[in-house]
Amino acid sequence: MSEVLDRGYLGMGKDVQVFEKNLSSFFGRNALCVVNGTAALHLSLQALGISRGDEVLVPSLTYISTFQAISACGAKPVACEIYENTLTIDLENAQKQITKKTKAILPVHYAGGVADLDKVYLFAKKNKLRVIEDAAHAFGTKYKNKRVGNIGDIVCFSFDGIKNITSGEGGCIVTSDKKVIDKIKDSRLLGVIKDTEKRYSGLRSWNFDVKEQGWRYHMSNLMAAIGIVQLEKFNKLSKKRQELAKYYDKLLEKISFVKILKQNYDEVVPHIYTIRLLDNSDRDKLREKLNKKGIETGIHYYPNHKLSFYKLKKKEILPLTDKIFNQLLTLPLHPDLRKKDIRYIVSEIKKIKIKKNVQTTSK
Ligand SMILES: *Cc1c(COP(=O)(O)O)cnc(C)c1O
Numbered sequence: 001m002s003e004v005l006d007r008g009y010l011g012m013g014k015d016v017q018v019f020e021k022n023l024s025s026f027f028g029r030n031a032l033c034v035v036n037g038t039a040a041l042h043l044s045l046q047a048l049g050i051s052r053g054d055e056v057l058v059p060s061l062t063y064i065s066t067f068q069a070i071s072a073c074g075a076k077p078v079a080c081e082i083y084e085n086t087l088t089i090d091l092e093n094a095q096k097q098i099t100k101k102t103k104a105i106l107p108v109h110y111a112g113g114v115a116d117l118d119k120v121y122l123f124a125k126k127n128k129l130r131v132i133e134d135a136a137h138a139f140g141t142k143y144k145n146k147r148v149g150n151i152g153d154i155v156c157f158s159f160d161g162i163k164n165i166t167s168g169e170g171g172c173i174v175t176s177d178k179k180v181i182d183k184i185k186d187s188r189l190l191g192v193i194k195d196t197e198k199r200y201s202g203l204r205s206w207n208f209d210v211k212e213q214g215w216r217y218h219m220s221n222l223m224a225a226i227g228i229v230q231l232e233k234f235n236k237l238s239k240k241r242q243e244l245a246k247y248y249d250k251l252l253e254k255i256s257f258v259k260i261l262k263q264n265y266d267e268v269v270p271h272i273y274t275i276r277l278l279d280n281s282d283r284d285k286l287r288e289k290l291n292k293k294g295i296e297t298g299i300h301y302y303p304n305h306k307l308s309f310y311k312l313k314k315k316e317i318l319p320l321t322d323k324i325f326n327q328l329l330t331l332p333l334h335p336d337l338r339k340k341d342i343r344y345i346v347s348e349i350k351k352i353k354i355k356k357n358v359q360t361t362s363k
Pocket of ligand 1: 036037038039062063065066108134136137157158159160170171
């Protein structure tokens, strides 16, 4: 970063180009950097021509960013159910919600796991849909020995401050679709035609044309400088995350009211570590108590179909999502966490199990 500051050009230039090159060799195909993961999703949808009147299948259990990227195009996010074991999009439910307006499916790789990605692509092929993978949680995850991003239609990542690698703020799009690449190269720079090429040769566009709506979504050299170093540290960072998640699994497996998300942490690089609390455990009370012990937890996520902006009609409920989100608890996970910390967290969870005030209990 200080090199970038010394050179004095803070915007999008040489360093972004280097970060893109490094990412492209990491993924084995073209990567384009943008200002954040939400922008990556928005530009991908726009590049496919998804707009007003179109529908996109998406799991309700995701970050608001996924839904906002779809509605930003004027399209409708169609909230889908999830599979209980993987918390990823339920394809049978998605199938039921297909209409003539459906253009794409946007699976979310929850906690870094990709479930059965082949099935998603079979589903898309059968229904003639494009696929945009929200891989914000899955940087570095492998599926059948290939990196997420190395395969698939359009794959979007986030380099937000808490993700598997960060550039402070940032994101990228990985695809083999040349048309999508060319479109995004312009649309991330306010639609200015060939502005990416100009900036990478140290020039600016003064006489230019714009043919489509664009956005100021490019990445800056300052952010890229962080990303370049983070990518070099990826092996170390990812091993740490995997090791810690395995340790959580080992300790939590013995607790009867805790259900762990079964993942193969030799392949999955977990962005978050989420458990389900069964037996009518009072998740919110437990969170409060853990917080008092200095253990900060999260909820991933409050379902999007329950938000005012995206609310479904009464009859279109998603029963499993509604049930599961009240049981979800995300435990601390980051590369500076120690095994000792995990032992402390698990022992506190064991101690303060709280049942909800209900007559009947079900397992
Ligand atoms: C982080 C995240 C995003 C968006 O990334 P930003 O860089 O924060 O814009 C999208 N989807 C999911 C599931 C995420 O966790």
